[in-house]
Structures are given as structure tokens and as C-alpha cells.
Amino acid sequence: MNKIIESIKNLSIGFNSQKGKKISILRNVSTNIKKGETVGIVGESGSGKSTLALAMMGYIKQGLFPLKGECLFKSEDLLKMSSRQLEKIRGRKIAMIPQNAGQALTPNLKIGYQIDEALRLHTDLNKTERDKKISELLNKVRLPSPETMAFRYPHELSGGQQQRVAVAMALAGKPDLLLLDEPTTGLDVTTQAHVLELLRFIAKDTGTSMIYVSHDLGAIAQVSDRIVVMYAGEIVLEGPARKILKEPIHPYTYGLLKSIPKLSLAGLPASMPGSQPQPGSISEGCSFYDRCNLATDHCKKNSPDLEYIKELDTNVRCFNHKELINQNNNLQTSITKKSNNSEAIEVLKLKDVSISYAKQKFFDQLLNKISDQNPTVKDINIDIKKGETIALVGESGSGKSTILKSIAGLLKTKDGQIKFENDRILSSDLKMRNPNDLRAIQLIFQNPDESLNPNHTVEQILSQPLKLYFNLSGEELKKNIIDLLKKVRLGEFYMSRYPRQLSGGEKQRVAVARAFAAKPDIILCDEVTSALDVSVQAAVLNLLQQLKEDLGTTYVFVSHDLAVVRAISDRVAVLYQGRLCEIGPSQNVYKFPSHPYTEVLLGAVLEPDPDIKPKLVAEDIVEEKPPEKGCSFQGRCPRKIGDICNTEVPPWQIGENGNAIRCHINIDELANSQQ
Amino acid sequence: MESNLITEDKQKNKLEKAFEILKTMASKPSGLIGLAIVLFHVVLALISPYIAPYDYKAISPNTMLLAPSAEHWFGTDSLGRDVFTRTILGGRTALTVTFFGSLIALLWGGLLGIFCGLVGGKIDDVVMRVVDAFLSIPWILAMLLIVSLLGTSTEVLIPALGFFYGKGIVRVARAATHDVIAKDFIVSARARGHSNMSIIWNEIIPNVRDAILVEGAMRWSWMLLGFSSLSFLGFGVSPPTPDWGLMISNARGLMSFAYWSVIAPIVGLSSLIIGINLTADAFAKALGIDRSTKAPV
Numbered sequence: 001m002n003k004i005i006e007s008i009k010n011l012s013i014g015f016n017s018q019k020g021k022k023i024s025i026l027r028n029v030s031t032n033i034k035k036g037e038t039v040g041i042v043g044e045s046g047s048g049k050s051t052l053a054l055a056m057m058g059y060i061k062q063g064l065f066p067l068k069g070e071c072l073f074k075s076e077d078l079l080k081m082s083s084r085q086l087e088k089i090r091g092r093k094i095a096m097i098p099q100n101a102g103q104a105l106t107p108n109l110k111i112g113y114q115i116d117e118a119l120r121l122h123t124d125l126n127k128t129e130r131d132k133k134i135s136e137l138l139n140k141v142r143l144p145s146p147e148t149m150a151f152r153y154p155h156e157l158s159g160g161q162q163q164r165v166a167v168a169m170a171l172a173g174k175p176d177l178l179l180l181d182e183p184t185t186g187l188d189v190t191t192q193a194h195v196l197e198l199l200r201f202i203a204k205d206t207g208t209s210m211i212y213v214s215h216d217l218g219a220i221a222q223v224s225d226r227i228v229v230m231y232a233g234e235i236v237l238e239g240p241a242r243k244i245l246k247e248p249i250h251p252y253t254y255g256l257l258k259s260i261p262k263l264s265l266a267g268l269p270a271s272m273p274g275s276q277p278q279p280g281s282i283s284e285g286c287s288f289y290d291r292c293n294l295a296t297d298h299c300k301k302n303s304p305d306l307e308y309i310k311e312l313d314t315n316v317r318c319f320n321h322k323e324l325i326n327q328n329n330n331l332q333t334s335i336t337k338k339s340n341n342s343e344a345i346e347v348l349k350l351k352d353v354s355i356s357y358a359k360q361k362f363f364d365q366l367l368n369k370i371s372d373q374n375p376t377v378k379d380i381n382i383d384i385k386k387g388e389t390i391a392l393v394g395e396s397g398s399g400k401s402t403i404l405k406s407i408a409g410l411l412k413t414k415d416g417q418i419k420f421e422n423d424r425i426l427s428s429d430l431k432m433r434n435p436n437d438l439r440a441i442q443l444i445f446q447n448p449d450e451s452l453n454p455n456h457t458v459e460q461i462l463s464q465p466l467k468l469y470f471n472l473s474g475e476e477l478k479k480n481i482i483d484l485l486k487k488v489r490l491g492e493f494y495m496s497r498y499p500r501q502l503s504g505g506e507k508q509r510v511a512v513a514r515a516f517a518a519k520p521d522i523i524l525c526d527e528v529t530s531a532l533d534v535s536v537q538a539a540v541l542n543l544l545q546q547l548k549e550d551l552g553t554t555y556v557f558v559s560h561d562l563a564v565v566r567a568i569s570d571r572v573a574v575l576y577q578g579r580l581c582e583i584g585p586s587q588n589v590y591k592f593p594s595h596p597y598t599e600v601l602l603g604a605v606l607e608p609d610p611d612i613k614p615k616l617v618a619e620d621i622v623e624e625k626p627p628e629k630g631c632s633f634q635g636r637c638p639r640k641i642g643d644i645c646n647t648e649v650p651p652w653q654i655g656e657n658g659n660a661i662r663c664h665i666n667i668d669e670l671a672n673s674q675q
Numbered sequence: 676m677e678s679n680l681i682t683e684d685k686q687k688n689k690l691e692k693a694f695e696i697l698k699t700m701a702s703k704p705s706g707l708i709g710l711a712i713v714l715f716h717v718v719l720a721l722i723s724p725y726i727a728p729y730d731y732k733a734i735s736p737n738t739m740l741l742a743p744s745a746e747h748w749f750g751t752d753s754l755g756r757d758v759f760t761r762t763i764l765g766g767r768t769a770l771t772v773t774f775f776g777s778l779i780a781l782l783w784g785g786l787l788g789i790f791c792g793l794v795g796g797k798i799d800d801v802v803m804r805v806v807d808a809f810l811s812i813p814w815i816l817a818m819l820l821i822v823s824l825l826g827t828s829t830e831v832l833i834p835a836l837g838f839f840y841g842k843g844i845v846r847v848a849r850a851a852t853h854d855v856i857a858k859d860f861i862v863s864a865r866a867r868g869h870s871n872m873s874i875i876w877n878e879i880i881p882n883v884r885d886a887i888l889v890e891g892a893m894r895w896s897w898m899l900l901g902f903s904s905l906s907f908l909g910f911g912v913s914p915p916t917p918d919w920g921l922m923i924s925n926a927r928g929l930m931s932f933a934y935w936s937v938i939a940p941i942v943g944l945s946s947l948i949i950g951i952n953l954t955a956d957a958f959a960k961a962l963g964i965d966r967s968t969k970a971p972v
């Protein structure tokens with residue numbers, strides 16, 4: 001059991017900068033992977049975790065090269081092997097599962113054929129044995145009806161199913177070591193929980209060692225025996241999963257765990273200042289110095305070594321780690337936010353809103369009618385109060401973005417009305433809205449890389465709304481830009497920067513500043529923290545909350561992440577397939593009764609705690625289209641009571657927790673069964 | 676503190692940026708060679724009227740088909756004209772016609788492409804079909820028709836070449852625009868209520884400009900070949916204009932005993948084509964544009 005199968009020794013990997021300097025992105029990394037063990041490697045983007053994982057299979061990305069150290073797989077150095085020798089090892093001894101399995105599978109070849117290919121390449125089985133093996137593998141990764149699955153093409157499978165096929169292919173060669181690089185990132189919460197469950201099962205069942213790379217401590221916590229925490233190219237903490245998650249004795253890990261929003265905690269998570277330093281920017285001292293609240297002058301000049309702490313069986317790279325021992329109680333705290341003093345003035349009302357993506361037929365187009373009996377989004381009724389944060393939550397494809405777009409006037413509604421202030425109907429066509437209404441509603445997008453023009457400086461980006469809405473120019477414009485930057489805690493010198501010169505968090509701050517430049521009444525936030533690192537996410541959430549408290553802005557906050565929603569929102573609306581399931585005050589979301597879909601979502605949340613396992617109640621099927629009639633959740637509902645769910649739209653009922661739920665099950669019954 | 680990657684990439688004004696791009700282009704041998712060749716040709720074209728030792732159209736029966744000598748560095752042609760003079764002036768003709776031709780190609784190709792990418796739908800379909808239909812006509816036949824109707828003056832050749840070489844640019848501009856308009860920063864600008872013109876000018880053009888320019892540079896080298904082929908076939912500029920295609924065509928029959936009259940224009944033409952090609956490649960790389968090589972149309 002304790003046999004070491006791969007050993008990384010003092011590995012440094014780097015590249016040559018434009019100025020010809022050697023810059024290392026991995027510094028002195030040493031770790032061992034034991035047989036049958038699952039090691040989680042966690043770190044923010046740019047911390048070097050993928051570079052390390054790839055090096056573990058002897059692969060160095062183009063432009064990078066090893067500076068020193070070795071990767072010993074069964075005491076042979078992978079980095080010294082010829083590509084011939086490596087070919088023999090990859091796939092057979094070490095297999096890799098990439099982040100996006102959909103892209104890794106060949107689109108025009110059947111699943112069965114692709115697995116067969118892997119078997120032919122990595123085993124000596126004959127045709128009949130291989131055929132048997134294929135259905136065995138498909139069974140093992142728990143794909144439904146493995147017989148027919150082999151004859152399907154990749155695009156006929158959902159993201160979660162594709163990921164399972166990738167696992168099956170990786171297992172084909174019976175590898176000793178399985179590398180997984182962000183294997184569940186991008187999958188829906190429920191699917192993610194299922195795939196993780198499968199991986200845990202496979203690790204136990206086959207005794208394969210696994211390296212699980214992720215930015216998500218929640219996912220890492222579910223599968224890992226041991227956790228390696230990377231920061232700026234170094235291992236800063238390493239030890240048994242439970243110790244790392246419950247008693248993190250490195251300030252970075254400690255802060256990281258505190259910055260993750262948790263379902264059990266109301267209020268906002270504590271944020272860490274700053275962001276990870278760029279490779280090559282640290283010349284002396286501890287790489288976490290800038291962001292560390294335990295830092296002393298000693299840390300500025302001296303770099304700490306990895307130190308073994310016997311009691312915790314943990315390696316830590318920090319001079320002051322003793323201060324964190326027994327601090328674990330503080331992990332469970334959060335910043336209480338001022339809840340809005342609901343004056344109950346309604347600023348925005350969605351009344352019976354339906355939205356359809358269906359192409360209009362010619363005659364209907366003439367009559368300006370959209371004929372779609374089963375629109376993507378249907379019957380949305382939400383009254384949004386001034387100053388509140390209302391969250392729309394649901395898995396991808398549930399219509400969250402669609403609703404935001406139609407509020408913004410980017411998408412025509414099929415039926416229903418959007419009313420703004422004093423019941424004035426907003427035209428569903430952007431061009432028909434008056435400039436003041438356009439100003440009043442602003443959007444912030446998920447990915448600031450996409451939402452900021454890469455060819456504009458921050459100054460140009462921020463001046464657009466200021467010029468458009470307030471006709472500012474010259475000194476006044478500049479003063480306003482500086483004010484805005486100050487509001488989002490960025491210095492004046494950011495004005496001349498381009499988006500590519502900013503970190504992810506800084507970019508999103510600029511996007512936030514641009515929205516606030518319009519002095520809007522309502523800001524529509526579409527997954528605004530999903531593309532950010534956790535430590536940065538907490539900071540952006542806190543910033544949004546602060547701005548709202550200062551300026552009285554109303555947020556419509558869309559997210560797939562229930563814990564984030566819990567942290568920031570006052571009220572939450574749960575959507576499935578474009579239909580509302582539940583709506584109510586968010587402090588009650590996790591108090592029962594809940595709509596069966598809310599229950600499923602809550603159960604699938606991955607918490608960075610080895611003691612909280614996700615509850616898998618519903619199948620992780622993906623539905624293409626909402627059902628024609630009946631309850632929208634009928635296809636996956638674990639509590640379905642019968643035909644009535646398929647035929648009749650369920651009624652709204654109000655629970656004792658104040659949440660309105662749309663289900664055929666009597667609400668008291670629902671409460672009882674969920675206790 | 677040591678400068679990190681972010682601060683290495685400081686804010687620069689337009690001129691500095693252009694210089695930076697040139698520097699990156701010249702940092703690789705192929706780019707440096709390309710730039711040097713192009714620079715050489717451009718300088719030569721600019722000064723050629725002042726340094727040409729003879730009159731390019733002076734026919735002289737006494738000096739027919741002389742071999743290279745101290746008086747006539749590249750010898751003389753069958754009409755007794757100085758080949759050196761005609762070669763350097765020929766470069767001027769080629770560069771002028773194709774430079775302005777490329778400019779026209781860039782302009783109409785770029786604008787139409789951006790327009791198609793923007794409007795999408797039916798109009799885009801129809802326009803692209805028409806462009807495709809034009810793509811399928813052998814352009815040399817079409818040029819033949821045009822010059823036989825309108826003559827072979829540069830006022831005809833430049834727009835005609837510009838027209839035919841703009842088709843490829845339409846595709847590139849359209850694709851680039853198509854990619855850009857799906858981006859959230861465009862959605863964001865639309866949601867704010869900016870006018871279409873302002874969105875095209877501020878958000879789209881800065882993001883498609885590089886791809887279009889690179890394509891234009893590439894097309895330039897192809898246009899040069901096309902233009903010279905035309906002249907070679909007798910549909911390009913008319914004699915006695917000094918022109919490489921014409922020179923090669925005229926001297927074709929004399930290859931075996933008066934090779935000098937054809938070598939100079941061939942070297943001139945091929946070196947300029949290679950030079951522009953290398954430069955366009957380096958330009959694309961410096962701008963970070965991935966351009967899979969396509970065959971000339």
C-alpha cells in the first residue's frame with residue numbers, strides 16, 4: 001500500500017522571457033505519489049498545478065523547459081526518456097483525463113470504436129476480448145445502457161456522459177496512475193457530484209493512484225486522500241486531506257478556505273487582499289508576503305522552506321505557521337451584510353414573461369407573433385424591490401441568462417411584460433427604449449476577458465458610458481474615471497492599462513466600474529464570479545455588496561452556485577428549464593420545505609469539508625427541452641408522485657419558511673419528508 | 676523590484692507600438708530578410724527616376740542586345756534599351772500598381788466583409804454567394820475582358836486588380852467580424868444603447884483591423900504575381916512602360932543568347948514577392964494572428 005509509484009524531486013520548470021531571462025513557473029517541487037492514493041493538487045489559476053500534473057506524465061508544454069529536478073516514475077526519470085519510451089508509458093501506465101472530454105473525443109467516431117482503439121493501443125487483447133472489455137468499461141463508468149452507448153457519437157452524449165467515456169478510455173490500459181486536470185470544471189453541479197462519486201469508486205475498486213488537479217477545494221475535498229496546495233509555483237502546504245481542510249496551518253490555505261462561501265453560513269465570506277504574483281516577479285522573501293496578514297519583516301527578506309510538522313503529518317512553507325495551529329474555529333465565520341431595509345418599492349416587475357428562441361414562421365413574422373407553444377422560458381413572475389439582491393439560480397440552460405438578456409432589451413419577450421418604476425412597460429426592443437431607461441439598467445458579464453474590449457485601455461472602457469449618458473469630456477471625464485476606479489479599489493495608474501495587463505479580479509473590477517459609471521438603478525449580474533479564482537471571488541462579492549450598500553443599487557444576480565447565492569442575495573428564485581420552481585428569502589433556502597429541485601441542487605453542492613458528502617438524489621441526465629406540459633422537473637424528479645406531474649402544471653404553495661414552491665406534493669408533506 | 680511580465684508590457688503610443696511590431700518582425704531571420712528586401716525595393720522604386728542612367732524608352736538600333744558591360748550593367752534589350760534602367764523603373768511600376776491595388780482591395784473587401792459579418796442572415800448569405808460566384812470565375816479571363824473593353828491604363832488596372840484581390844479579404848473580414856460580434860463587450864455596448872456606427876467604429880474595427888491588414892499584406896504579394904502575369908500575357912500595362920512582366924515576355928524568345936535581358940526582371944519580381952511574403956508572415960506573427968496559408972485565387 002505504501003509503495004511510491006511516482007516521485008517528483010526538486011522539480012523546477014520555466015521559460016525564457018522576452019528579455020532572455022529564465023523565469024520559473026514551478027519552483028523546487030517535491031512530492032511522492034503512493035500506490036492507491038488520490039492526491040489533490042489545488043491552486044489558483046497560474047499557480048503551476050497543470051504544469052506539475054503534465055510533468056508527472058513526462059510532458060512539458062511548448063515554450064517551457066525543465067530547469068532542474070526529476071520526475072521518477074517507478075524510479076525512472078520521465079524527463080530523460082525518449083518519446084518512444086514515453087509512448088510506452090502514456091496510456092498504459094499513466095493515463096490522463098483532460099478538462100474538456102467533449103473536445104478530446106473524436107467527433108465523427110463512435111464511442112465504442114474510440115474505446116476499442118485505446119484497448120488496441122494499450123493492451124494485447126484480441127477482438128472478442130476487447131468487445132467484452134468495452135461493455136465492461138462502459139458499465140464500470142456507469143453509463144446507461146452500455147450496449148447502445150457504444151454505437152453513439154460523442155455529440156449525442158451530455159457533458160457528464162462524455163466525461164465518463166473519457167474515464168473509460170483512460171482505464172482501458174489499466175494504468176497505475178490516472179491524471180485528472182479539472183475533470184469536472186464546466187459541468188453542472190449535479191453532474192459534477194456524480195462524476196466525483198464515480199472517480200472515488202474507481203479509485204477504491206481498481207487501486208489506481210490518482211492525481212486530481214483543480215482550483216475547486218470543494219471537489220478536491222470529495223476525492224482526495226492527500227492534498228497539495230500550490231501557490232505561485234511552489235508547494236506551500238501538503239498533508240492528509242482532513243488535516244489540510246480542517247486545520248490549515250498555512251496562511252494562504254487558511255484564507256482560501258475562509259473565502260469559500262458555505263451553505264451553512266449566512267453573510268459574505270472573508271476575502272483575501274491582492275492577487276497571486278506573476279511568475280518571475282518574486283526575487284526574495286515569501287511569495288505570499290504581499291497578501292499575508294501574518295507577515296513579518298523576516299518574511300520579506302527570507303523565503304521559508306517546506307517544514308515537516310510531525311503532529312499533523314503535514315509539510316508547510318511558512319515561518320509563522322504556529323500562529324494558525326488551533327485556529328480552526330475561526331474558519332466558520334463570515335462577514336454579516338446589511339440586509340436591505342425593504343421599503344418594498346418595486347422597481348422591476350416581470351409579469352408572465354415567456355421568451356422563445358424559436359425561429360418565427362414567415363406569416364407570424366408579418367403579424368409580429370411568435371408561435372412557440374413550448375418556449376425556452378415561460379410564465380416568469382417576479383417583483384423586484386428597490387435595493388434588494390435577487391438571485392436567479394439553476395443549472396446551465398435553465399434560462400437564467402435568457403431572462404437577464406430580455407430585461408436588458410437584448411432579447412424580445414414572446415409574452416408578458418417587463419415593467420420598470422411605477423409600472424411603466426419597457427419595450428422589449430432595445431432601440432425603442434429611451435436613453436434614461438437604458439442607463440438605468442446595466443449588465444455585468446461572467447467573463448471579463450470577453451466583456452472588455454481587448455483593444456481599449458481601462459480609460460477608454462470607462463469613458464464610454466460616461467460620454468454616452470452624461471456627455472462628459474476633458475478633465476471632468478478623467479475625474480469621473482478616477483472616482484470610479486477608486487470605488488472599485490483600483491488606483492489611478494490603471495487608466496492606461498489594457499485588459500490583458502490586468503489579473504482576472506482586476507478585470508472584473510473594471511467591468512463593475514463600467515456598470516456603475518452609468519449610475520444605474522438596476523445591475524444585472526450574469527455569473528459574475530464564476531470565472532474568478534475563489535480568493536478573488538470573495539473580494540468581488542464583498543465589493544458588490546459594499547457598492548450596493550453605499551449606492552442603493554438593485555441587483556439581479558444570476559449564478560449556478562448556491563453557496564455564492566446564499567452569501568450575496570436577499571431573495572432567491574430557483575429555475576429549472578426556464579420555469580420557476582421556488583422563490584423566497586434566501587436565508588430560508590436551505591430550511592425546509594424546499595422544492596424537490598432545490599433539494600437536489602442543495603444536495604449536490606460540494607463543500608470543502610470531508611465530512612459533508614453530496615447527496616445524490618436525482619439522475620444526472622441533461623434534458624434538451626422543457627416538457628410540453630406538467631411540471632418542468634418531471635423528467636428528473638426523485639419525488640415524483642405520478643401522472644399528475646406529467647400532465648398538470650403544479651400550483652404555487654407557500655411554506656412556513658416563507659418560500660413559495662411550485663409542486664403537486666402538499667407542502668406540509670414535503671416538509672415532513674425532508675426533515 | 677524586478678519588473679514583472681505585466682509592467683514589461685507598458686502603455687505605448689501608436690508610433691512606439693508600430694516600432695515595437697517592426698522590432699518583433701525583425702527579431703526572426705525570415706522577418707528581417709523580408710523587411711530588408713521590401714525596404715530595398717521600396718527605396719529603389721522611390722529613387723529610380725533620379726538614378727536611372729538612361730531614358731527607359733530610348734530605342735537605339737546601335738545598342739541592340741548588348742551583353743552586360745560598364746556602360747550597360749545589365750546589358751540592353753532587343754530594342755537597344757538599357758535593361759538596368761528598365762528593371763529599376765519596372766519595380767516602380769509594379770510597386771505603385773499593386774500598392775494602390777491592395778489599398779483598394781483592403782478598402783472594399785474589408786468594408787464589405789465587416790458589413791456582412793455585422794448584418795448576418797439573408798443579406799449576408801446573398802452577398803457571400805455573389806462573392807463566391809466571382810471567386811469561381813477565372814480572374815485572368817475576367818481581366819482580359821476588362822482590359823479589352825477599357826484599355827490597359829493604370830487607372831483601369833489598379834481598380835480592376837483591387838477588385839479581384841479583394842474577394843479573399845471579404846471572407847477574412849467577415850469571419851473576424853463574426854467572431855467579434857458574439858463577444859460580450861459588443862453585447863455590453865449594445866445594451867448600453869450605443870449607436871451602430873459607434874459600435875462598428877469603437878468596438879469592432881479595432882478588433883478586426885489586424886486580421887484584415889495581414890490578409891491585405893498577403894494578397895499584395897499575390898497581386899504582384901498576378902499583375903506581372905497579366906503584363907506577361909500582354910494584358911497588363913502597355914509598352915513602352917517599363918514593367919517586369921513585359922520585359923520577361925519580350926525577352927522570352929531571346930533567352931538562349933541574350934539571357935541578361937530576362938534575368939534582371941525575374942530576380943526583381945521573385946525577390947519582391949518573396950520579400951513581401953516573408954514580411955506579411957512576420958507581420959502576422961508579430962500581431963499574434965494565426966494564418967493558415969491558402970492558395971492564391
Ligand SMILES: Nc1ncnc2c1ncn2[C@@H]1O[C@H](COP(=O)(O)OP(=O)(O)O)[C@@H](O)[C@H]1O
Nearest residue numbers: 357376394395396397398399400401402403624
Ligand atoms: N441564441 C440561442 N439560440 C437558441 N437557443 C438558445 C440560445 N441561447 C440559449 N438558448 C437555449 O436557451 C436555454 C436557456 O439558456 P440560457 O438562458 O443561456 O441558460 P443559463 O443562463 O441558465 O445557463 C438553453 O436550452 C439554451 O440552449
Ligand code: SF4
Nearest residue numbers: 286289292299318319
Ligand atoms: S512566511 Fe510569512 S509571509 Fe509567508 S506565509 Fe508565512 S507568515 Fe505569511
Ligand code: SF4
Nearest residue numbers: 631634637645663664
Ligand atoms: S410536481 Fe411532481 S415532478 Fe414536479 S417537483 Fe413536484 S413532485 Fe416533482
Ligand SMILES: [Mg+2]
Nearest residue numbers: 400401526527
Ligand atoms: Mg448563463
